[in-house]
Amino acid sequence: MLLPVIMSGGAGSRLWPVSRETLTKPFIELPDGRTLLQKTLQRTACLDGVSEVLTVTNKEYYFLTRDVYEATDTNVSHSYLLETIGRNTAPAIAVAALHAAAKHGEDVVLLVMPADHLIGNQKVFSKAVTVATDMAVNGWIVTFGVEPSTPETGYGYIEGGESIGDSGARRVVRFVEKPDLETAEKYIALGRFTWNAGIFCFTAKTIIAALAEYVPEVLEIAKKTLASSDSKTEPVVLGEEHFASSPDISIDYAVMERASKVAVVAADFDWSDIGSWSAMAELVQSDERGNRVNGEALLVDANNCYIQSDSRLVAGIGIDNLLVVDTPDALLVAHHSRAQDVKTVVKQLKLESHSAANYHRKVHRPWGTYTVLEEGANFKIKCIKVKPGASLSLQMHHHRSEHWVVVSGIAKVVNGERELLINANESTYIPAGHKHRLENPGLLDLVIIEVQSGEYLGEDDIVRFQDIYGRT
Template sequence: MLTPVILSGGAGTRLWPVSREAHPKPFMQLADGQSLLQKTLRRVAVLPRVQRVLTLTNREYFFRTRDEYARIKEARHLSFDYVLEPVGRNTAPAIAMAALRLQALEGPEAVMLVLPADHLINDQARFARAVDLAAEQAREGRLVTFGIRPSYPETGFGYIETSEDLVLAGVEDAASSNTRSASCTVRRFVEKPDFMTATAYLESGRHLWNSGMFCFTAGAYLEALQLHAPAVHEGAVACWEASALEQQPLELNPACFASIPDISVDYAVMEQATDVAVVPGDFGWSDIGSWSAVSELTEADGDGNRVDCETVLVDASNCFIRGNDRLVAAVGVENLVIVDTPDALLVANRDRTQDVKKVVEQLKLLDHEAYRLHRTVHRPWGTYTVLEESGAFKIKRIVVKPGASLSLQMHHHRSEHWVVVSGMARVINGEREILVRKNESTYIPYGTAHRLSNPGVIDLVMIEVQSGEYLGEDDIVRFDDQYGRA
């Protein structure tokens, strides 16, 4: 078997304001309505010999990930396994926990295909051939990475220098059907270069973009980790032994996992190991690492504009515009990126999209919620959307999925008035339990234990009006919760 390991996390700060800490890049929808995470699952679901998918993600993203997967019909034949990280510790510890999980399930010979959840690949057939080649090398005990033939001097990627000229070796594109060699040996990994160095790499015939995708057996990775990064290996094994292994999803022990060194798999293993192979391929790969990369997914009009919403453009050229629910008009502008969301607007020069992460850095310093949350926030039971707020009140639209339930909870500083606009609500309000139907309402005084659930088969939609001296989301005491948050 081949087991895809999907690494799903990271805030994707260069794609703010769509990607945020509570709504990271893998959940970002593209123009076709599918998220990057869903596209990653579809990509691996149709590979041969895949029966199980293992996902490494943060505990906060588990329920959203499960819901996203459930909508991919190509994956309904698969079994799903989850390892939940309490905090982010980079890729080397994450892959170590995945390797320990697969070793326990399938043995040390289990072949792992490690993929970030936020990449895009357009040519499925070539990708599948590259995976086959990598898996062959992995079964022989090698650590395998995937390299992308550079098409321009990119300074935002790391590079892989090979030990031979790719054209002369017949591996210019190992994913194509007419190559003479499956892979080549890695000479070294190179950090992100300046423009002149990247140009030289492009012309050398020996350099590939580092895609961040890998293939190896669980045993080979753990052996290499123990040899080259023993502190990471020791910490991962200790965390594994301290975690409740019988649970699914498997939640890693918070204290143990947080103590593992924070280091990437490139630094910890791949750059240190001697028997590393690279499978070059041209399968339409993109890491979707900036708004410039996202813009390339949309066809340009005659003026070079790429739009993903309703727009009116007057004397505008070479712009990318992505909006939400409202019209965006642009007059007399050029070379701009405009990204509009309900609570934040980004306007940037197209040549400066890598610097969007600096906006997020400033928002964090200001402790502004816009770096972390959208107006619409996903929860295990559904969503809530902040419609309006001031210092004394807040109005939300709450959507509860059929059969779902919020926690039994209480607030110290706010009261709540609920009006059902669609579906039916079952409400615990102090000592009473009542059904609230469409166009009916109920009032929850502050200090009262209460719970909202949806007993029906359609979404429950209601309007909540909060009032009180403090309306922060942290004014909540949970007594009981089916999602483990109490």
């Protein structure tokens, strides 16, 4: 049995302002309208021998992840390990391997993949996975090496040694963390170095044994974490009690660089970690002057620019080599060569506790989304979208009253003692202090405009009485 393990962690601060702490890289839309997470799921779900996909992510991203998976057409079941605190890849893989071994037996083959990489050629990928799976069954820890096209200094490199069998796999001589340019150029010239794609394949048994040998503390804490978590009901939420004390260590450093039976399989598929806006730009067809536009732009004497804009018109005049990325509340204008430095902006914004570092105007909730349209003294206007069958919590606000106008769909509303159905073009008023609940009993999205009034309009003025998403 092959069990893909999707590791959905990375914030992707180099893809700010689209990627933010509340909507990380796996969830942002590529120019084709699909997310990296969705693509990762599709890519793994259609591999031979896969009937379940295990996702390791933060508890905060559970509902968003589930929404993405539900919107993706696959025939696999989903299981989740939800971290309440992040502790790097080694502890996460340790928990995943123990959990998988308990559920499917220790011979289950794990294919560990980051959620936020892009892989182009599915057939070639499947073939490489088949090679890796065969080797994993024979006790190998398998990595995937991408043929370098440039002396990239942002990736790790794998030096391949003797061939193993006739599959093109090689024994790993060593791993090298992000080298300097000179070293990277030497590696390319030497020819036996490949980029570490961050994808791993091994049986639960093999990786558990390796963890026991090289980082026994990580394995012990993983065992305790699972023992103290309820692993019978889905999703499995990992308690912090033990997990928080786990060493913060990557699987590369904990195991890969130390284990002896490590192989590298040639990853001949197109691969990108979409590590910056420059990489994102590559996904868009360029015009004859090298400009790539995802959105609406009017360019005059522009060359080699990437323009991304959701809803605003962008006019560019006499500009070269620029990245222009526009969102409702923040705009990035950067020189192409400085794409990596976007993360310094995010760091600075976080220092200033600027909302644009972490939050979007549009906020995802288990039941749907809301977008703040306008705020003023004593009022706030939101557009609220509730998924079919979804329900907000039964709640109450001390300081604000709310007007709800249904603009499409049908709403089932609890308003104090009353329960009523509200159709498009009808409204209701919830006075402060009234218990209320909003539900979408229909088959289409429910869209309402909420006008809040009150002296205090913070999101924390909420008392939840009942919630189907466990948020009381």
